[in-house]
Structure formats: C-alpha cells, structure tokens
C-alpha cells in the first residue's frame with residue numbers, strides 16, 4: 289500500500305513537472321473551469337445576497353398581518369376597525385402605552401437609479417415611532433427622525449446609495465407633493481434600507497387612504513403564539529387577515545431570486561459541458577504525450593494503478609486550480625457588488641452579492657466534477673498503455 | 684558461476700492478430716539462458732528480436748508454450764503479477780534510454796527503488812552506488828537534457844541495476860551512439876556481467892557490439908540459425 293502511494297506520488301510529481309510541455313492546453317483547461325466556476329458563483333452570490341437581505345429583515349417575535357391572499361405588502365389592506373381588532377389578538381405584548389402594534393402603509397414612488405438613470409419603483413412606508421422601534425438594528429446614520437404630522441421623511445442607506453436625489457436636506461417631489469429628507473437610516477443591510485419612511489398619518493392624508501392601513505406588525509413573546517393568533521383571526525368574521533412571523537414572510541420573499549441560483553446552475557452546467565470537451569481533449573493529449581514515460585515506468589514495474597491515479601490527479605489539479613482562479617475572480621468582481629432588483633411588491637430591493645464559504649464549496653465541487661469526468665476516461669487509457677510502447681522507436 | 688538455466692523457453696509460439704490478419708512471429712521456439720551468460724541476439728529487422736526480448740522481460744506474453752524463470756512459470760502470470768515480477772527480477776535498457784525528462788539523473792535512477800520498502804536514506808545510498816558504478820557520480824543532479832547520449836544511457840544502466848536484478852535486458856543499447864561511446868557502454872555491460880554476475884540478453888544489429896557478449900545467436904524469421912548458415 290505504501291508502495292502504491294510512493295509510486296503514485298512519483299508519477300504525480302512527474303506529471304505536474306511535465307505540464308510545461310502541455311502548457312497552453314493545460315492553461316485552457318484551467319481557464320475553462322475558471323469561467324464555469326466564476327459564472328456559477330456570480331449567480332449564486334446574487335441569489336444569496338438577495339436572500340440574506342430579505343431574511344435578515346424578519347424577526348421571529350413579530351407577528352405580521354396581511355389580508356388573506358395578498359402576496360406582498362403592497363396588495364394588503366387593513367381598515368382602522370380591523371387594526372383595532374388585531375390589537376386585541378392574544379399573545380401581543382403591551383407596555384404602558386398599550387399594545388405593541390404597528391399599522392403601516394406601503395405606497396410606491398418613483399426614483400431615478402444612479403446606474404441606469406432610469407425610473408424605478410421605491411417603497412414609501414408610512415409608520416410611527418412604534419413601527420420604527422420594531423426594526424432590529426435600526427440606527428440613524430445622519431440627520432434626525434421625521435417629525436410626526438409633517439412632510440418629512442427619512443431615507444434608507446440603500447436608496448441613498450443606488451438612487452439620485454435623496455441626499456440629506458434635499459426636497460423631493462412625488463406627484464404634487466413635496467417631501468424633505470431629514471435623516472438617513474440603516475437597518476444593517478437588510479431590505480428595509482431600500483425604503484423611504486414617513487409618518488403613516490401624513491401618507492393616509494396625502495394618498496387619500498382615510499383611516500386605513502395596509503399591514504400590521506405586532507410584537508409577540510414567541511413564534512409559538514402565532515397558532516393562537518391564527519385561531520383568533522378565524523373566529524373573528526370581521527377580520528380577513530392571515531398571520532405569520534415576520535421572518536417567515538421575508539423568508540418566502542427571499543426565495544424569489546432563487547431562480548437566479550437555478551439559472552446559474554443551468555448556465556454553468558451547460559458551460560461545464562463545453563469545458564469538459566476541452567478538458568477531455570487536454571487530458572487525452574496528456575496521456576499520449578506521456579505514453580512513452582508511462583510505458584517505461586510500467587516496464588520498470590510501476591503498476592497501471594499509478595498511471596491511473598497520476599492522470600486523475602493531474603485532471604483534478606487543473607480543474608481545481610481553475611476553480612480557485614474562478615472563485616478569486618468572482619470574489620474580486622462580485623462579492624459585495626451592489627445591485628437592485630424587483631422585489632415582491634414590484635419595488636426595487638437594494639442588496640449586495642454575497643460570496644459565502646458554502647458557495648465556494650459549491651464552486652469547487654463543480655470543478656471537482658469537471659476534473660473527475662475529464663480525468664477518468666483518459667486515466668483509464670493511461671492505465672492501458674501497453675508496456676511494449678517503451679520499446680518502440682518512434683518518439 | 685553456476686551453469687543453471689535462468690530462463691527456459693519451450694515450444695513458445697507468438698502470433699499477433701491485427702483485424703483479420705494473423706502474423707506469426709514464432710511457432711516453436713525453444714531456448715535456455717544460463718545464469719551468468721551475456722547473450723547477444725542478432726538478426727534482420729522484423730525477425731522478432733524485440734518480440735523475444737519482450738517475452739523474456741514479461742512485457743508481452745506468448746500465445747502458446749511455457750517460459751520459466753528461475754524455475755517459476757511467468758507465461759501465465761497476470762499483468763499485476765508480471766509488473767511485480769519485472770520490478771524484482773529485470774532491469775531494462777532501451778535504445779532511446781527512456782529517461783524521465785523532468786527528473787534529474789539521481790531521481791531517474793531512484794525510480795525502481797520506489798517499488799521497494801527502502802527508506803529514503805537507503806535509496807539515496809543505493810542511487811549513489813549505482814551512479815558511481817557507471818562513472819556518473821558528478822552528474823547526479825543533471826537533467827537528461829543536459830547530458831550526452833552516452834551519459835544518458837549510463838544513467839539508464841544505473842537505473843536498470845539499482846535494485847540489483849539478476850537479469851538485464853537491452854534492446855539496441857548502443858543503437859543511437861557513436862562507436863567510441865558505444866564501446867564504453869558495452870564495457871560497462873561486460874563489467875556488470877563479469878564482476879557482478881548479471882545475466883544479460885542484448886539485442887543488437889551491430890556485429891562489433893555482439894563481440895562484447897559471451898555468446899551470440901541469430902534470429903531469422905522467428906527461428907535461431909547458426910551464423911554460418913546466414914553467410915550462405
């Protein structure tokens with residue numbers, strides 16, 4: 289066994305040292321697997337970044353109420369009476385000022401994207417200080433909170449980064465109304481940073497919503513309380529709402545870019561087929577290039593297994609080398625890349641690509657598959673090189 | 684030196700089939716090689732010299748007949764068993780040296796020792812001895828491309844003897860060398876035969892190379908012939 293190890297080690301060393309003879313072919317194989325892995329990682333990082341932006345926004349201890357059947361906040365509604373009923377649901381925590389409940393409005397306004405100079409939808413959320421307090425990680429990065437009852441708003445850091453005209457102190461015109469930016473807030477990178485926030489009462493007024501809202505958030509003790517709240521909703525005929533934890537809601541929303549990951553797998557798999565064709569060619573060439581050496585070693589008494597292993601390792605090495613290059617390229621160009629895309633409410637969600645270690649593992653796995661397939665057939669041929677080749681004069 | 688038979692070939696037949704065609708190289712070859720012999724095999728191109736060498740070296744197997752080495756049959760061994768057998772008993776010397784171009788002289792010589800259980804330092808010692816034997820101690824770290832043909836063939840000889848096999852097989856060992864270098868190589872083989880008791884079989888086209896051997900046999904169309912018959 290140690291024998292096969294030392295044989296294979298020697299063969300591997302020789303193969304690697306003979307690589308310069310096949311430099312361009314070998315580099316082509318490295319390049320091809322680098323491209324495949326870089327593309328795969330770009331898509332995965334996009335989906336991952338979006339998912340993280342959504343998921344990190346949700347809390348387990350917030351019950352989130354939407355009208356039954358509305359897929360996203362935009363489509364929901366809740367009248368003043370319904371909000372009052374929801375406040376009476378079981379399990380909702382209260383303090384001196386009453387139930388910890390935040391009825392909110394969610395309307396869409398236009399902004400101009402810095403990257404494309406095109407108009408895109410931005411959510412303008414109406415809420416109260418209570419609602420602001422329910423957002424974990426909320427900090428005012430600049431300026432101050434909006435004053436209730438005024439046409440002041442605060443702008444999320446993501447909006448500030450990706451859109452024109454939302455700088456602190458600036459006046460903004462949405463339709464016939466003028467707003468003033470008095471603060472910039474962060475929520476630690478999650479989806480709330482892709483929003484504008486203003487006083488719910490002012491938005492009700494300006495957008496003719498009377499006393500109605502769209503969604504309701506309520507602080508609960510634990511996710512287990514949802515079941516009881518659900519029973520309550522079912523037993524109250526005036527309520528047409530469904531409830532879930534805020535994290536469950538955002539987890540679902542976060543999956544909406546999952547098709548990007550699937551797309552990434554499909555695209556990179558198709559490209560991997562192309563890379564595979566090249567890689568097979570590279571490896572078959574390697575075997576015929578080394579035929580004399582393989583046969584000579586076999587004549588000396590090296591096993592055909594060592595020829596097989598040596599070829600496999602060469603293929604795997606080239607493919608993994610490629611994947612490292614691809615991962616590095618993906619990391620340099622895509623990790624942290626800011627992007628925005630349509631979220632569930634047809635509004636722009638600002639997020640950044642996230643190249644996490646589990647994605648690297650996926651990229652390297654992809655390369656290992658390429659290396660394995662492109663190695664195994666040529667390696668088989670290497671193992672079958674007849675020993676008499678060593679005695680043939682043609683070099 | 685004992686006069687025991689190292690090799691015995693009895694009724695060996697060898698045929699190659701290519702598609703529908705069958706080429707018969709040997710049909711009834713009988714041969715003994717005594718331990719300690721230095722045998723030259725001569726014969727025209729295509730007479731089966733290399734084929735015979737391959738059979739002796741366990742590189743190829745006979746279609747019919749038996750080959751025994753040291754009393755043990757080798758014609759019915761599996762590929763893996765043959766590889767082990769070669770590693771233990773045979774040293775090969777090729778016309779074109781067949782050195783690994785990416786390894787220096789010492790590493791090339793060391794290769795057969797990787798198949799043994801020797802420690803690194805034992806291997807180093809053994810390599811040193813082998814290189815000394817062929818007069819190339821000062822070239823241990825040279826790459827094959829930095830050496831002349833004769834030097835490369837010496838490295839190849841060192842590689843063939845480093846694991847101390849009983850039997851050396853040489854296919855045109857001087858075929859690619861000038862006269863003087865060839866003679867030096869042949870003297871080295873002679874030394875290995877006479878001083879170290881290696882049994883050697885050497886295929887050659889060159890009558891003056893054959894003179895270095897103890898015996899010479901001639902192959903023609905797959906059969907041994909007497910030298911005189913060839914002259915007729």
Ligand SMILES: Nc1ncnc2c1ncn2[C@@H]1O[C@H](COP(=O)(O)OP(=O)(O)OP(=O)(O)O)[C@@H](O)[C@H]1O
Pocket residue numbers: 699700701706708726727728729730731732733734735
């Ligand atoms: N693997 C093979 N398949 C088919 N035919 C073969 C094979 N090996 C050798 N032969 C044929 O067997 C015959 C003898 O070949 P061999 O190589 O033994 O001759 P040789 O005496 O060594 O010739 P040379 O002096 O040219 O080296 C030749 O006709 C050759 O074409």
Ligand SMILES: [Mg+2]
Pocket residue numbers: 732733734
């Ligand atoms: Mg020949």
